[in-house]
Amino acid sequence: MTALRASVRLQLHAGFDFDAAAAQVDYFARLGISHLYLSPIAAAVPGSTHGYDNIDPTRISPELGGEAGFARLAEAVRAHAMGILLDIVPNHMAAHPGNRWWSDVLRHGRRSAHAGWFDIDWEAPGCEGTLWLAVLDRPLAAALADGVLSLDIGATGPCLRHHDLTLPLSPLSFPAAADSWPAWVERCQRSPQRLHDLLQRQAYRLAWWRSGADRTNYRRFFDIDGLVALKVEEAQVFEAVHALPLRLVAEGHVDGLRIDHVDGLADPAGYLQRLRTCLDGVAAQRSLPPGSITLHVEKILADGEALPADWTCDGTTGYDFMDQVGALLHDGAAEPALQALWQAQSGDGRGFDAWQQHARLQMLQGSLRCDLDRFLRGLAEPCANDPTAADLTGGMFERAAIALLQHFPVYRTHGMRSAADLQWLNRAATAAAAQLGEGDRAALRHVCTWLGEQPALRTRFEQLTAPLNAKAVEDTTFYRYARLLSRNEVGSDPGRIHLPLEQFLECAGQRAQQWPQALLAVATHDHKRGPDARCRLAVLSWNVAYWAGQQRHWNALAAAAGHPCPLPGAETSMLWQTLVGSWPLQAEAVDAAFIARVGGWLQKALREGKRVSSWNDPDPGLEQAAADWLAWFGGSPEAAVLRSAVEAFVHGIAPHAARLGLVQLALQLCCPGVPDIYQGNEGWDTSMVDPDNRGAVDYAQRRAWLAAAPDWQQALRAWSDGAPKALLLATLLRCRAAMPDLFSAAPLTALAAHGAVWALGRLAGPHGMVLVVDAAASVDMALAGPSLLRQGAGHAGRVTLPVGHWRSLLDARRCEGGQDVDAASLLDGAPVAIWVLDDGDEDGC
Incomplete structure (x- = not known):
């Protein structure tokens, strides 16, 4: 069994199935990944792009390749001495006809053997002992009058149809003899009253979808009527939901589990203890000691909140780290100016x-x-x-x-x-x-x-x-609330712009002591925007006045062209920030496809915000006006001056942001914990919220980066394609593989901190690593050309490296420890430098 050292999160779906993942295993092995971290693999709603809408947790999804496809992937993983982490969903299932447990409840109601498997309040007022099913596109009376409800004969007997939805009927409500069904169906179809009477005899009460918020009597996942909560605290439910993952662990295919939405469970601590006992039991079958199978929880922690110490797990999936490292890279002095700008834009000064x-x-x-x-x-x-x-x-x-x-x-x-x-x-x-x-x-x-x-x-x-x-x-x-969207991230507090280095290191120390195998993420399938988009927006905190002036200039250019943005000030600011954060660095890439992606984000943002539009009651006029303006901005010759102005601004701040992105990545790979790399993040990730952040990955490009001869300085000069990020990632993953004890046990300490230039060290016996970073970003166009190299950083201060022979991993320079060294010379113009104690084995690290 391979020790968990670094994972890569893969989003599986019909377009990227088990075989597609298996085809990349050799690449991930050479990159230095120890484990593939897979999205849910149980059978889900047909066409699912994420797997969280599962319909059968006991069966591997046929759309992903089924049992045979998973076996091929597991075999490829083991052949490269790697492992698999599996995302499982114990909290809920899809309320879908393909879910046989749910369908049985719809058919038999409280008499169903599965009625107690779902969290249903059968005694809820107004439901009259039935399941409130808010699935109709119009009120029930109108649905009957308009003929959008019909009967059919399905594989298991008569059923009810509403557009594409098929619902089972109680066997007590139709004739027992199959040969009488066609005539019975015809009689019911001819009479709306007869059909109405039939519906009254069902275990569910069909209702208009708008009634769901007030009347739904089953617990849902959040407020999604299509996802029904399980009572996994019940022994039968627990055993059924976990039979597949426990079998895959016992067979040696899976080495760890990730628990989705642990906060939805009735008793998370009890659940984790029960699951840990089961995992240790199947681990023993593989002659593994207790605790060998890792167990991570998707848990969002508030500022000042700690993961409960009595949870028998290995830590969180990394939202806490994503928040901390993101806040670390913002300018702490920017908050008053950002608040004043936001108040002017939104007209609302509240926190x-x-x-x-x-x-x-x-x-x-x-x-x-x-x-x-x-x-x-x-x-x-x-x-x-x-x-x-x-x-x-x-x-x-x-x-x-x-x-x-x-x-x-x-x-x-x-x-x-x-x-x-x-x-x-x-x-x-x-x-x-x-x-x-x-x-x-x-x-x-x-x-x-x-x-x-x-x-x-x-x-x-x-x-x-x-x-x-x-x-x-x-x-x-x-x-x-869009004061600065880089702080509007899952697990983050937008009310806090900055986290001082001392607090960041304190958090890292606590994680090392309490949860040494916790995952460290900077991107996930749920992130609001990619890590490098957040870094671009973080740069804005370093010169708020300049940023404010740019927005005023752009708004003025749009107005002068006769096309002012039709959105209110708050939403306009969000749009500018999104364009800046995700703008492609190659001019020719700002095309209709990019504008369409932003348009998808914009519609979702307006509806999620529920201020000027919403999912339940969209404002078609405003949404269309916003879409038309975005199309004008992206393609009209009249908007060329405005587009050029935005593009010039992005190209001016992008090198600063890229430097911060490299610092962020280096911290992710060097801090205590297990780095989790989101798919495609070997290069720059300026994606927007899902589904944009779940797009296809260009593995040919990533393989080319890995195969290229490493040249750190050249990569920093020609950086826009993502090569320096890929080089830094591969180098640090190789280092973690060569010195596992150092990265699993040694604490992270500050050797020096001068402004935003820090030297952070980890030492364990003969091994040592010092990370030197320059995390300053000023929007003053001070860089010499488009390079990421910054010369003459006289503000860097001095660093005393521990005694020993030190070697730079990124460019093979050497220096002697035990004496003060200029931090600028250690960086050599780069935003990041990694120095290791030289044991003479350059092939190892």
Whole structure:
């Protein structure tokens, strides 16, 4: 079994299946990757591009190549002494006809053997003991009158059809004799009343899709009606969901699991303990010691929040690191100027916290209303059993609960067992009480008490706070509050621009001590924008006045051309930032395809923001006006001057951003933890949010980079194709492979820090590594031409390397330790230098 050293995340789908992945295994092995980290491989909704909408967790997806295709991939991986990490989805499944467990519930209702497998509130008011199925494109009465509901005879008997949707019918609602079905179907089709009566005999209640937010009585993944939550805490469900991954582990094909949306589970700590016990059991079959099979959790941590110490896992999937390294690269002095600029553009001077609180209220009153009602119903039992609550009304409890949820700063607590859990609850309760009247405050006190005493109520609360955080913050406020979009990233706090080096190193030290195998990510399948797009926007923090002037200039040019941007100021700022962050570096690449990609992002951003448009109620006029303006900007001769101005600005800041991108990558590879490389990130990644960030990867280009003779200085001069990033990545992955003990055990310490020039070291026995970086970026066009080399960095200060013979990995220079050395000479104009103790074995590292 190969030790986990560095992973590469691969997004599998029909267009990039097991065989396509297997064809690249030799490349990843030569690059220095130890493990392929695969997106979910279980059977999913046909045509799925991500696998999180699984319909059968017991079966490998036939669209990916099925069991045989996976076996071929696993064989190729083992042949190159590598391993596989597998993403699994224990929280939910697709509410889809292809999901046989779900279909059985639709057919038999509460009598189904799987009725208890899904988190369904059968007693929810208004549902009359049925499953509320909000799937109709119009109200039920209109659907019957308009004839968009019909009957058919499927493979298992009569069924109901609504456009492309097929739903099973209860076997108690149609004749038992198959030969009578055609005539029965014909009779029902002729009479809307007969069809209506038939629907009343089903285990589900068909309803207009707009009713889902208020009435859906099954827990969903966030607010997506098409994804139904599982009760994985039930033994039968746990065994069924994990049978496939545990088998693949036992067979030696899989060496680690990644748990999707662990916050959605009723008891994450208990779940992880149970899964760890199972993993250790199957590991023993492979003669492996306990803990050998790695277990990572997708967990978003708030500022100041730590992963629960009692979780039996190996750490997170790296959103925390992505936030920390991103904040590190911004100018800490920029916040006042950025806030003033944002206030001028948006007309709203509130901080991020106020924006997200307002979004939370909208979510609770909107798409998460049924989840809120479910929690409020859970208050009835403790209220009835507590005489001191007799005078408190339902309205008081509702206002108290909403205020508490508005201010709840983390995804969830974990059983209210720790001081940290109580701290988050008390913090939210204090803020909530400040906006409530006396009666509502009394209700709030009772709610907080009951949360500590009532496990079932607490679970409902925790399974509401997680989707509320995700939907209100990442999927709403991130598309409203645009002070600087590089800080609007999954796991990040846009209210904080900068993280000082001292705090960054403190976080790295804590990770090394508590979670040494935690993943370190700077890009994921869920990122809002690629790591190098974020670096471009980070550059803007280093000269806010210049950035503000450029936006005013562009807006003026658009107005002078008779085409001012039709969006409000906040959304216009988001659009400019997105164009700057993702603008291709080759002029000929700013074509219709690029504008179409930005257009896809723009529509999603406007609808996710829910200010001027939304998914449920889009504003076709505004969206079309914005699309027309973007098309004009991208292709009209009248916009040539404006396009040239934006292009000149991008080309001016791009070298600064590329330097920051190399610093970011070097930190990812040199910090304690396991670097996880997102597919295609060997080169520059200026992608936008999904689906843009899940595009095809040019592996021919990446193989060419790896095969090329390394020349660091030349790569920095001709950098725009991504060659220096690929060279830096390959060099550091090779170094990690040659000195695994150094990177798994040695702490990261600061040897010197002069402004934004830092020397960070890791030492372990005869091995040592010193990373020197220049993380300064000023938008002053000071670089000599387009090169990434920066000469004359007199501000760099001096570094004392530990005693020994030191060699530069990137260009083979040498120097002696034990004496002060000018940091500028160690960098030699580059943004990054890696020095290692020279043991004479240049082939190793």
